[in-house]
Amino acid sequence: xxxxxxxxxxxxxxxxxxxxxxxxxxxxxxxxxxxxxxxxxxxxxxxxxxxxxxxxxxxxxxxxxxxxxxxxxxxxxxxxxxxxxxxxxxxxxxxxxxxxxxxxxxxxxxxxxxxxxxxxxxxxxxxxxxxxxxxxxxxxxxxxxxxxxxxxxxxxxxxxxxxxxxxxxxxxxxxxxxxxxxxxxxxxxxxxxxxxxxxxxxxxxxxxxxxxxxxxxxxxxxxxxxxxxxxxxxxxxxxxxxxxxxxxxxxxxxxxxxxxxxxxxxxx
Amino acid sequence: xxxxxxxxxxxxxxxxxxxxxxxxxxxxxxxxxxxxxxxxxxxxxxxxxxxxxxxxxxxxxxxxxxxxxxxxxxxxxxxxxxxxxxxxxxxxxxxxxxxxxxxxxxxxxxxxxxxxxxxxxxxxxxxxxxxxxxxxxxxxxxxxxxxxxxxxxxxxxxxxxxxxxxxxxxxxxxxxxxxxxxxxxxxxxxxxxxxxxxxxxxxxxxxxxxxxxxxxxxxxxxxxxxxxxxxxxxxxxxxxxxxxxxxxxxxxxxxxxxxxxxxxxxxxxxx
Numbered sequence: 292x293x294x295x296x297x298x299x300x301x302x303x304x305x306x307x308x309x310x311x312x313x314x315x316x317x318x319x320x321x322x323x324x325x326x327x328x329x330x331x332x333x334x335x336x337x338x339x340x341x342x343x344x345x346x347x348x349x350x351x352x353x354x355x356x357x358x359x360x361x362x363x364x365x366x367x368x369x370x371x372x373x374x375x376x377x378x379x380x381x382x383x384x385x386x387x388x389x390x391x392x393x394x395x396x397x398x399x400x401x402x403x404x405x406x407x408x409x410x411x412x413x414x415x416x417x418x419x420x421x422x423x424x425x426x427x428x429x430x431x432x433x434x435x436x437x438x439x440x441x442x443x444x445x446x447x448x449x450x451x452x453x454x455x456x457x458x459x460x461x462x463x464x465x466x467x468x469x470x471x472x473x474x475x476x477x478x479x480x481x482x483x484x485x486x487x488x489x490x491x492x493x494x495x496x497x498x499x500x501x502x503x504x505x506x507x508x509x510x511x512x513x514x515x516x517x518x519x520x521x522x523x524x525x526x527x528x529x530x531x532x533x534x535x536x537x538x539x540x541x542x543x544x545x546x547x548x549x550x551x552x553x554x555x556x557x558x559x
Numbered sequence: 560x561x562x563x564x565x566x567x568x569x570x571x572x573x574x575x576x577x578x579x580x581x582x583x584x585x586x587x588x589x590x591x592x593x594x595x596x597x598x599x600x601x602x603x604x605x606x607x608x609x610x611x612x613x614x615x616x617x618x619x620x621x622x623x624x625x626x627x628x629x630x631x632x633x634x635x636x637x638x639x640x641x642x643x644x645x646x647x648x649x650x651x652x653x654x655x656x657x658x659x660x661x662x663x664x665x666x667x668x669x670x671x672x673x674x675x676x677x678x679x680x681x682x683x684x685x686x687x688x689x690x691x692x693x694x695x696x697x698x699x700x701x702x703x704x705x706x707x708x709x710x711x712x713x714x715x716x717x718x719x720x721x722x723x724x725x726x727x728x729x730x731x732x733x734x735x736x737x738x739x740x741x742x743x744x745x746x747x748x749x750x751x752x753x754x755x756x757x758x759x760x761x762x763x764x765x766x767x768x769x770x771x772x773x774x775x776x777x778x779x780x781x782x783x784x785x786x787x788x789x790x791x792x793x794x795x796x797x798x799x800x801x802x803x804x805x806x807x808x809x810x811x812x813x814x815x816x817x818x819x820x821x822x823x824x825x826x827x828x829x830x
Contacts, residue, residue: 348696351700352699352700353696353699353700377702378702380699380700380701380702381701381702383700385696385697385700387693387696387697388693389692389693391692391693391694391696391697392694393689393694393697394694395609395612404701404703405701405702405703408701408702408703408708409701409702409703453697
């Protein structure tokens, strides 16, 4: 496993230190340590129930960990007071599994919401930015559509657009291609790569869609429910072919021989 | 046979659960009150579109059921009172009894109970569904306080509309009472109005309206709080909705009892 905790003077986009998470007294993941450098696309991978989404929700500040610390661009989201937490949260965008679009608002209003609530931008400026974000996810012309009128893939792309509303440098995608057909899933992967190319954002995804992982991820952090922690960490193709852990090799081999986005042995 | 130790453990669990509920409610009331105060200081930050939407759903949409329930309540009250008072030849007191009872107690109480069933449960269901579909998480991670975004427009809408519904309920309830007086005793309208004016002070009407403001606060607070406390399983929203109605009615009746005593002390025993 790569050592991700080597001394690095620049703050990582995300740094997890000695993190233990769980519910009540039940520990789900114990003593996690990793860093995610700016500009990487990193996937948190693991079997069902291993705590992937729970880890994501801790990193974005929705849950308090049992122990340890999480630094977002060098600032702790665990010890921050409410005001500072909101300030840290304004630095990232999150696209949830089901989209989490507000059903009483149309698409344009959904994307404009964080701009209206958190900035002093004029209406004209907000309209312009909403159009830009919709263009980025290929949804121009759908401004007036309500979430209930959109397909699953369109909802996911709209959620990406809303996550991008305030031009964050850090994006979190929870199961972006879950429940979508392969073609729509392909399209979403292209959108994710385009977002990275145009915004240079750091992207952290939680998914177990292996084709998507091989297409977009620079690096995979593999979790195990049995070991309650990280079992391996590296580029998807490298882990599939060379991981010391048989579980990791088997898991990633189920994705076939997809060509990895990354040719590096280890991006950590 | 049940082990006594299990019962003690069960009692302990219930006590902890109750403590959690109380702490959560107090914290929620504080959060919402702070958000309301922020709204007063910065009215531009109120979501006016949502406010108008909830004004419509809490107010005009609830008028037909309010009219029906209030009118029937007036009719039932008048029939029951008439049977008793007729025995003692006290028919002339009936308009006063009907007016006082409806304006001070039954009007605000029944309208609040109807509003709990309509709006309080809807608030709980709406927020509960948003919680399950991660919309509340989305608000939090955008740095937007869900209470300001979701509760404040509902609260202002209820604070404006419930007193208006109560005024309608008072009027229709008294009209229902008059229909019985007219049909059973042949009492003319001018006599009914004169006797009502003699026995019913304006302060009773104001008391009822003030109560409705407090009830509006309770209904919105309880409905939204239960929505925020919704669990994540399939029946969680249904449970929150039921719980919102039951808790809200309990709080309304308790508050009504407290306010009844408070106003009686305030007026003095002369009324």
